[in-house]
Amino acid sequence: xxxxxxxxxxxxxxxxxxxxxxxxxxxxxxxxxxxxxxxxxxxxxxxxxxxxxxxxxxxxxxxxxxxxxxxxxxxxxxxxxxxxxxxxxxxxxxxxxxxxxxxxxxxxxxxxxxxxxxxxxxxxxxxxxxxxxxxxxx
Amino acid sequence: xxxxxxxxxxxxxxxxxxxxxxxxxxxxxxxxxxxxxxxxxxxxxxxxxxxxxxxxxxxxxxxxxxxxxxxxxxxxxxxxxxxxxxxxxxxxxxxxxxxxxxxxxxxxxxxxxxxxxxxxxxxxxxxxxxxxxxxxxx
Amino acid sequence: xxxxxxxxxxxxxxxxxxxxxxxxxxxxxxxxxxxxxxxxxxxxxxxxxxxxxxxxxxxxxxxxxxxxxxxxxxxxxxxxxxxxxxxxxxxxxxxxxxxxxxxxxxxxxxxxxxxxxxxxxxxxxxxxxxxxxxxxxx
Amino acid sequence: xxxxxxxxxxxxxxxxxxxxxxxxxxxxxxxxxxxxxxxxxxxxxxxxxxxxxxxxxxxxxxxxxxxxxxxxxxxxxxxxxxxxxxxxxxxxxxxxxxxxxxxxxxxxxxxxxxxxxxxxxxxxxxxxxxxxxxxxxx
Numbered sequence: 429x430x431x432x433x434x435x436x437x438x439x440x441x442x443x444x445x446x447x448x449x450x451x452x453x454x455x456x457x458x459x460x461x462x463x464x465x466x467x468x469x470x471x472x473x474x475x476x477x478x479x480x481x482x483x484x485x486x487x488x489x490x491x492x493x494x495x496x497x498x499x500x501x502x503x504x505x506x507x508x509x510x511x512x513x514x515x516x517x518x519x520x521x522x523x524x525x526x527x528x529x530x531x532x533x534x535x536x537x538x539x540x541x542x543x544x545x546x547x548x549x550x551x552x553x554x555x556x557x558x559x560x561x562x563x564x565x566x
Numbered sequence: 567x568x569x570x571x572x573x574x575x576x577x578x579x580x581x582x583x584x585x586x587x588x589x590x591x592x593x594x595x596x597x598x599x600x601x602x603x604x605x606x607x608x609x610x611x612x613x614x615x616x617x618x619x620x621x622x623x624x625x626x627x628x629x630x631x632x633x634x635x636x637x638x639x640x641x642x643x644x645x646x647x648x649x650x651x652x653x654x655x656x657x658x659x660x661x662x663x664x665x666x667x668x669x670x671x672x673x674x675x676x677x678x679x680x681x682x683x684x685x686x687x688x689x690x691x692x693x694x695x696x697x698x699x700x701x702x703x704x
Numbered sequence: 705x706x707x708x709x710x711x712x713x714x715x716x717x718x719x720x721x722x723x724x725x726x727x728x729x730x731x732x733x734x735x736x737x738x739x740x741x742x743x744x745x746x747x748x749x750x751x752x753x754x755x756x757x758x759x760x761x762x763x764x765x766x767x768x769x770x771x772x773x774x775x776x777x778x779x780x781x782x783x784x785x786x787x788x789x790x791x792x793x794x795x796x797x798x799x800x801x802x803x804x805x806x807x808x809x810x811x812x813x814x815x816x817x818x819x820x821x822x823x824x825x826x827x828x829x830x831x832x833x834x835x836x837x838x839x840x841x842x
Numbered sequence: 843x844x845x846x847x848x849x850x851x852x853x854x855x856x857x858x859x860x861x862x863x864x865x866x867x868x869x870x871x872x873x874x875x876x877x878x879x880x881x882x883x884x885x886x887x888x889x890x891x892x893x894x895x896x897x898x899x900x901x902x903x904x905x906x907x908x909x910x911x912x913x914x915x916x917x918x919x920x921x922x923x924x925x926x927x928x929x930x931x932x933x934x935x936x937x938x939x940x941x942x943x944x945x946x947x948x949x950x951x952x953x954x955x956x957x958x959x960x961x962x963x964x965x966x967x968x969x970x971x972x973x974x975x976x977x978x979x980x
Binding site: 715716717718719720721741742743744745746751752753754756757758759760761764779780781782783784785786787790 | 853854855858859883884890891895896898918919920923924925928
Binding site: 643644646670671692694696 | 919920922946947968970972
C-alpha cells in the first residue's frame with residue numbers, strides 16, 4: 429500500500445481560489461486564503477462560496493489523510509455554511525474540528541476568522557467514508 | 567435612482583470558477599459552469615465548493631435584481647449544499663427557484679444537473695434582504 | 705424474511721405530536737398534523753421542532769418501507785428545516801419527495817403547507833441506508 | 843415595559859416532549875429531556891425531531907430573553923440538526939452557545955450529550971431578531 433499523503437492541489441479549485449492547507453491531524457485542520465478578486469463577489473466582499481469551498485477542501489483533505497491508510501476514502505456529502513460578517517480585505521483563517529469520526533461518516537465544524545480574530549463564517553461539513561476501490565483490488 | 571442591473575462579475579469568484587449567469591426573473595434563475603480544473607478537487611471530480619459557490623452566485627444575483635429597485639440589497643445568510651453524484655466531465659447546469667420571497671429573507675432551492683440531466687447537487691440558499699445604505703441617503 | 709411493514713407509532717414521538725402518516729411509495733410520502741398545544745411554542749404558533757420532527761418521521765418511514773425488503777434499514781443523518789410562515793390554527797400538510805435514492809443514502813425534500821396551501825416550512829432530510837443487523841443473521 | 847421573563851411552556855411542545863430549560867445568559871443556555879416514549883421513534887432510539895425541537899426551544903428562549911428588553915423578538919428561521927449516535931435510555935443534556943449575536947440574527951450551536959458525555963447530536967439554529975409589534979405601540 430502506498431503511504432498516505434496529501435492529494436496534490438495545484439490544478440484544482442484550491443489553486444483557483446488560493447486556498448492553502450496548513451496541516452491536519454488528530455481531528456483538527458487549519459488553512460487560509462488571501463482575499464483577492466478570485467474570492468470576491470461583485471460588492472467586493474468575500475463570496476459565500478469561497479468559505480464553503482475552503483471548508484470542503486479542509487474537511488476532505490483531513491478526513492482523507494486520516495482514513496486513507498485503512499483503505500478508505502472520503503467524499504463530501506453535505507456542506508452548510510453560515511455567513512456572519514462581511515470582510516473585504518486581508519486573510520481568512522480557517523480552523524476545522526472533527527465533531528464526529530464514525531465508521532461511515534465524519535462531521536466537521538469549520539470556523540473562519542478575519543485578521544482581527546472575528547468570526548466571519550461557520551461551516552458544518554459531512555464526509556461520507558467508504559472503502560476505496562483500489563483498496564479492494566490491492 | 568439608478569436602474570436595476572446585474573452586478574459586474576469579471577473580477578469576481580464567478581470568473582475564477584467560470585460560472586455564467588443565463589438569466590433570472592419571476593423567482594427563477596439559470597446558470598452553468600464548465601468542468602475545468604478550476605472547479606475540480608484532487609480526484610478529478612467537481613469540487614463541492616463549486617456547486618456551493620454557483621448556488622450562492624445564482625441566488626444572490628437573482629435576489630439582488632428583484633429587490634434592488636425598491637432600495638434593498640441581498641446578502642447571503644446561509645448555503646446548504648448536498649452532493650449527490652460525482653461528475654468529472656462536461657457542463658454543470660444550475661436552475662434556481664425562489665421557494666420563499668419574504669420582506670426580510672428569500673429562500674432559494676438550486677438544482678445542479680449534468681449533461682444527461684441527472685441531479686448532481688442540491689442547494690438551499692437563504693438571502694437576507696435589507697435596506698441598501700445608498701437608498702437611505704437618496 | 706418478514707414482510708416489509710410500517711413500524712408501529714402508537715408509543716412514539718409521532719403520537720406525542722399527533723403526526724399522521726398518509727401513505728408512501730415511489731419516492732413520495734404524505735402526512736399531516738393538527739395544530740394543538742403539543743406542537744405550539746409559547747407564542748401560539750407552530751414550534752419549529754414540530755416541522756422538523758414531522759419531516760424526520762415522514763422520510764424515515766418512507767425510506768424504511770422502500771429498503772426494508774432488501775435487508776437494509778434507514779437512519780436519520782441530518783435534518784435541515786427552514787421556517788417560512790408562522791401558523792397558529794388548522795392542519796399542517798406534509799408532502800415529501802425523495803430527491804436522491806442512492807445505495808447508502810437517500811435525500812428527501814419535505815414541504816409543509818397550511819390549509820390555504822401556503823408554504824410554511826421546508827425540510828431537507830438525509831437518511832443513511834445500512835444493512836439491517838437482522839438481515840445479516842437471517 | 844414589562845420585565846423580560848421566560849415564556850411559559852406548560853401548554854407547548856416543550857411539555858409534550860418533556861424538554862426542561864435549565865437557564866440561559868451571556869450567550870449560553872442549558873436544558874435537558876428524559877428519554878421516554880414521547881421522544882422515541884419506532885425502533886426505541888431518540889427521534890431526530892426531539893433533538894431538533896429541543897435545540898429550537900433552547901435557542902428561541904435564550905435569544906428571546908436577551909433581546910426582549912430592547913423591544914425585539916426572536917423567531918426561528920432555520921434548524922439544521924445532525925444525528926451522530928443512537929441513544930435509547932437515560933437523559934439527553936443540551937448545551938447551547940451563541941456563535942453570532944447580530945442586530946438582525948443570532949446563530950446558535952447546540953450540542954446534545956448522553957449521560958456518559960458522548961456527543962449524540964449537533965444543531966445549528968438561526969434566529970431572526972425583529973422589532974416586537976407591542977414594542978412599537980408601547
